[in-house]
Amino acid sequence: MAGxxxxxxxxxxxxxxxxxxxxxxxxxxxxxxxxxxxGTPLPAQVFAPYVEARADGSLSKLASQSGDKYxxxxxxxxxxxxxxxxxxxxxxxxxxxxxxSPSSGTVTAGSSTTATVSTxxxxxxxxxxxxxxxxxxxxxxxxxxxxxxxxxxxxxxLSVSTVSTxxxxxxxLTVRGTLTGTSATSSAxxxLTVTGTxxxxxxxxxxxxxxxxxxxxxxxxxxxxxxxxxxxxxxxGTTGQWGVWQDLGTC
Numbered sequence: 001m002a003g004x005x006x007x008x009x010x011x012x013x014x015x016x017x018x019x020x021x022x023x024x025x026x027x028x029x030x031x032x033x034x035x036x037x038x039g040t041p042l043p044a045q046v047f048a049p050y051v052e053a054r055a056d057g058s059l060s061k062l063a064s065q066s067g068d069k070y071x072x073x074x075x076x077x078x079x080x081x082x083x084x085x086x087x088x089x090x091x092x093x094x095x096x097x098x099x100x101s102p103s104s105g106t107v108t109a110g111s112s113t114t115a116t117v118s119t120x121x122x123x124x125x126x127x128x129x130x131x132x133x134x135x136x137x138x139x140x141x142x143x144x145x146x147x148x149x150x151x152x153x154x155x156x157x158l159s160v161s162t163v164s165t166x167x168x169x170x171x172x173l174t175v176r177g178t179l180t181g182t183s184a185t186s187s188a189x190x191x192l193t194v195t196g197t198x199x200x201x202x203x204x205x206x207x208x209x210x211x212x213x214x215x216x217x218x219x220x221x222x223x224x225x226x227x228x229x230x231x232x233x234x235x236x237g238t239t240g241q242w243g244v245w246q247d248l249g250t251c
Contacts, residue, residue, distance in 0.1 A: 097122060104192070109164050119155070128152045129180040130150050141160065141192065205218060212230070222251060223250055227246075229244055
């Protein structure tokens with residue numbers, strides 16, 4: 001080397017420094033330069049003074065500040081971030097779980113039954129409230145979860161009641177939980193079997209000129225029918241599975 005460095009060169013870094021300098025450049029007294037890969041630490045056996053240069057600095061000025069005529073070698077290294085940004089895979093998505101026990105039950109038309117609904121939060125952040133709902137409930141059956149909102153990993157009661165005129169059969173109820181403030185949901189099914197004798201056709205017969213609204217019940221061709229929405233002139237049994245009339249069974 002041209003001569004030892006008598007003191008670490010220290011000047012305040014300000015303004016724009018070229019990309020090569022920020023990446024890490026070795027400056028030699030011969031006027032040549034060698035690029036050092038950005039962010040790569042120096043080998044353990046290599047020692048060099050740490051130099052911070054102004055944008056308008058020069059080798060001779062830096063040398064005079066250090067007390068040496070010409071610096072032998074100087075290294076500039078860019079600062080690196082101490083806390084890298086988290087990757088997308090490290091971001092946890094809120095999730096919950098809902099279970100019903102037992103998952104099925106049998107009742108006689110006109111009676112009721114219960115089951116236990118259990119909830120669990122897998123990852124919730126700051127959200128803990130889970131809203132509970134029940135869907136798929138047929139005509140003549142009522143079902144609800146109490147309480148309708150639970151906090152975190154908890155339990156609630158599913159209550160199912162039937163009227164004496166409910167059509168016997170097997171029905172699937174869906175109990176769903178939604179984590180408040182998020183799109184996280186979970187559901188579990190409860191299979192309800194209703195036994196008994198199908199009610200007689202004491203319901204008034206369908207009339208083609210009469211307006212029927214949602215929930216109206218009529219009898220037609222030895223079957224009972226329930227209107228799903230407003231209807232006029234649509235004959236029960238001719239609108240198909242997705243039509244206005246729901247078949248409640250024979251009578």
